[in-house]
Amino acid sequence: MPIRFKEKPGIVAYLTAGDPDLSATYAIALAAIDAGADVVELGVPFSDPVADGPVIQRASERAVGRGTRLADVLQLAGRLREARPEAGLVLFSYLNPVLQFSRGKGFDRFCGTAAKAGVDGVLLTDMIAEEAGPYLRSMRAHALAPVFLAAPTSPDARLQKIGEVSGGFVYAISRVGITGAQPSMTGDAEQLVSRLRRYTDLPIAVGFGISRAEHVLEIGRFADAAVVGSALVSIIEASSREIAPAAIGRFIEGLRSPALARS
Amino acid sequence: MSTVAEAPAGSEKQAIPGRFGAYGGRYVPETLMAALEELEEAYAAAQLDPGFHAELDELLAHYAGRPTPLFYAKRMSEQLGGARIYLKREDLLHTGAHKINNCIGQGLLARRMGKRRIIAETGAGQHGVATATVCALFGMDCVIYMGEEDMRRQELNVYRMRLLGAEVRGVSSGQKTLKDAINEAMRDWVTNVRTTHYLLGSVLGAHPYPTMVRDFHRCISKEARRQMLEREGRLPSAVVACVGGGSNAIGAFYEFLPDENVRLIGVEAGGRGSGPGEHAARFLAAGGGSPGVLQGTYSYVLQDEGGQIVPTHSVSAGLDYPSIGPEHAALHDAGRAEYVSCPDADALRATVALSRTEGIIPALETAHAVAEAMRIAPGMSTDDILLINLSGRGDKDLGILTRELKLEGASGKHADTL
Numbered sequence: 001m002p003i004r005f006k007e008k009p010g011i012v013a014y015l016t017a018g019d020p021d022l023s024a025t026y027a028i029a030l031a032a033i034d035a036g037a038d039v040v041e042l043g044v045p046f047s048d049p050v051a052d053g054p055v056i057q058r059a060s061e062r063a064v065g066r067g068t069r070l071a072d073v074l075q076l077a078g079r080l081r082e083a084r085p086e087a088g089l090v091l092f093s094y095l096n097p098v099l100q101f102s103r104g105k106g107f108d109r110f111c112g113t114a115a116k117a118g119v120d121g122v123l124l125t126d127m128i129a130e131e132a133g134p135y136l137r138s139m140r141a142h143a144l145a146p147v148f149l150a151a152p153t154s155p156d157a158r159l160q161k162i163g164e165v166s167g168g169f170v171y172a173i174s175r176v177g178i179t180g181a182q183p184s185m186t187g188d189a190e191q192l193v194s195r196l197r198r199y200t201d202l203p204i205a206v207g208f209g210i211s212r213a214e215h216v217l218e219i220g221r222f223a224d225a226a227v228v229g230s231a232l233v234s235i236i237e238a239s240s241r242e243i244a245p246a247a248i249g250r251f252i253e254g255l256r257s258p259a260l261a262r263s
Numbered sequence: 264m265s266t267v268a269e270a271p272a273g274s275e276k277q278a279i280p281g282r283f284g285a286y287g288g289r290y291v292p293e294t295l296m297a298a299l300e301e302l303e304e305a306y307a308a309a310q311l312d313p314g315f316h317a318e319l320d321e322l323l324a325h326y327a328g329r330p331t332p333l334f335y336a337k338r339m340s341e342q343l344g345g346a347r348i349y350l351k352r353e354d355l356l357h358t359g360a361h362k363i364n365n366c367i368g369q370g371l372l373a374r375r376m377g378k379r380r381i382i383a384e385t386g387a388g389q390h391g392v393a394t395a396t397v398c399a400l401f402g403m404d405c406v407i408y409m410g411e412e413d414m415r416r417q418e419l420n421v422y423r424m425r426l427l428g429a430e431v432r433g434v435s436s437g438q439k440t441l442k443d444a445i446n447e448a449m450r451d452w453v454t455n456v457r458t459t460h461y462l463l464g465s466v467l468g469a470h471p472y473p474t475m476v477r478d479f480h481r482c483i484s485k486e487a488r489r490q491m492l493e494r495e496g497r498l499p500s501a502v503v504a505c506v507g508g509g510s511n512a513i514g515a516f517y518e519f520l521p522d523e524n525v526r527l528i529g530v531e532a533g534g535r536g537s538g539p540g541e542h543a544a545r546f547l548a549a550g551g552g553s554p555g556v557l558q559g560t561y562s563y564v565l566q567d568e569g570g571q572i573v574p575t576h577s578v579s580a581g582l583d584y585p586s587i588g589p590e591h592a593a594l595h596d597a598g599r600a601e602y603v604s605c606p607d608a609d610a611l612r613a614t615v616a617l618s619r620t621e622g623i624i625p626a627l628e629t630a631h632a633v634a635e636a637m638r639i640a641p642g643m644s645t646d647d648i649l650l651i652n653l654s655g656r657g658d659k660d661l662g663i664l665t666r667e668l669k670l671e672g673a674s675g676k677h678a679d680t681l
Contacts, residue, residue: 046570046571047437047571047572048437048442048446048557048558048572049446050292050446050449050450050453050558051292051294051450051453053450057436061436064571069569070569070570071569094556095290095556096555096556096557096564096566096570096572097569097570097571098570099555099556099570100555100566100568100569100570101569101570103553125292126290126291126292126556126559127290128289128290128291128293128296130289131288131289131290148293149292149293149294150293151292151293151294151296151297152294153294153295153296153297153298153456153457154293154294154296154297155297155300158293158296158297162293173293173294176294176453176454176455176456176457177294177453177454178450178453178454
């Protein structure tokens, strides 16, 4: 299933898989899709999430603490694919869990399992374009989209490389820094997206610090989708498992229509 | 063959290789890539600039105190009754450990790059103190990340850093030790990358750090090799060094790598057992690590089957890191260096032994190397020479030693102390 953003801007919803547990993540992901998220990013929890702020660090720690493994997240993806054939599904992971899953067999076991589960794309936080040779070959062999990060600090030569190797969409980081909700956005994002457009025709999603309908509206002016992560993870952290799916659904609807959120 | 990369293809083209066999590389969030490329370029340019070397050499000589002495440990050698033991006295450097070599080098580089804010991680506090020292010397802003558990264990070094004007930020995530401090320093760097240099303290992290930090410590083996030839007219039979991240060890090994008859022995933290969380011995045959990616580099990592990093333990705050410098991983696989582990208890005993035979109190990290030397020296011939890299002094550990060692039995007699 190719990744598509039906409305502009599309919504990419990041969830740390296994927080508070895998069946809760399943229910929350369905609610997010039904509320209009085009793509669900399933975050694979890792013990050392260096690119993440405190909210996702805590979620990751809870999920690792419950013993959530990449194999479990792949299974979860399979169930979501069965339940929602049209939704975009992307795995979001640090490199090491993926590497250990495929131990001794390159990336093939991982990519094969992910493709079989119905995953559309993969983003590895700490995999850069230059190191990605064997990874890209396995991804292509299994028709998976390799999503890469682009940063405001990336010079044009790097953006070009990122454009060349990316599939599905390019994830533009809105500002230098770690993940986490921010009150307002910087001008970095728009500039980065316009530089990226020179090197890719893929959709561009903007993430890091997106938590409000105003942000989404603003991103709609210059990019194709907004990624919402820490804001969702915060809601899940503060909610009971029973009300979390409905709370996430309402929040995502509110991101698309500010008036609805306020009422 | 690596599961990550097609190493070393492509690396030949680089000015500075980023891979050691299959290990090393660059596995970081994209936001840091521009800074790593900038650092690599600045380092390559500095390498070719005689002015950089002149300034570095000047500071190493007159500020840090290089060359450090090579000392024959006569009483210890005679009491062990085997190899003659020599000590490379890095503990005599300014700030009390080898760490200052790298801090001066990277401090000069940061200045060339126009970065006025320095961040660093520290475990035992020695790298933090050396960084704070260099920042004071160069008038730069300095923030040190340190796990709260390490702050408790190395309280004196926390005070020293603050006295030197550094801000020490406690890290309360994970095990509250070195790895967690590196995570937090990386998060700071991702956020402030435009103004900040990350002064990484070991041969870890993404390229160019493992190469650059090694180069700043090569002076250890360059001097030791020359001094050994001057003193003894030949090379040592073996060089022994402790290995946390591996900076003092690679510095002590490097110039001996072509000397195939010189054994190179790295000593890891054996902690209190071989179970998970009991040690930090990445190369342990059963219960040790396996290749993986942590904090920017591909190397041996203590991890579970799912790729989560497992806890570590060592009595010494500077050795309990779950991964190891990628060049050590390559030396290990190639069989050029041997890696053994030393339990906490032996390191504590070696601390007492060196203190009482030679009047030198080693750092607890260093004591792991001393303990291994004491273990193997008696089985060697008196014609053999054993060179220990005495990487740091033990003043910082007096708090731990007071808790771990009861010294009521000290007799005041020094005739036969081992």
